[in-house]
Amino acid sequence: MRFYVNKYAQPTGEHEVHRSNCAWLPDAENRIYLGDFATSQAAVKEARKYYSCVDGCKHCCPESHTR
Template identity: 50%
Template sequence: MDYYYVNTKEQSNGDHEVHKSTCSYLPAAENKLALGYFDSCTDAVKEAKKTYQQSNGCYYCCRACHTS
């Protein structure tokens, strides 16, 4: 299991990116919301969408869930 966060600041396309805790592109502490431990990025993105409907996996650490 990995620990995931969602970026509270939206990207230029409106997405809120979901990151693993080990990601090189993890947002600064003031710009991330803890999601918790999940078996996959799919579950983490699903959790993020409860807060930010337009959530997407990070291209670098959650590529399987990166759709835009």
């Protein structure tokens, strides 16, 4: 599955990781492609190379959503 991270932080400070099929996936100009991963946890780890505060989307990556 392909994963992306939102370039813009949520009001609470975290940048959300989304699966490519998420209804809340940011527009192309507002996201960074992270790669293909078997789990959202692996995608969150990759997103931490870009941002220190990262969380999984509660809708498409609930297993990585912590905030």
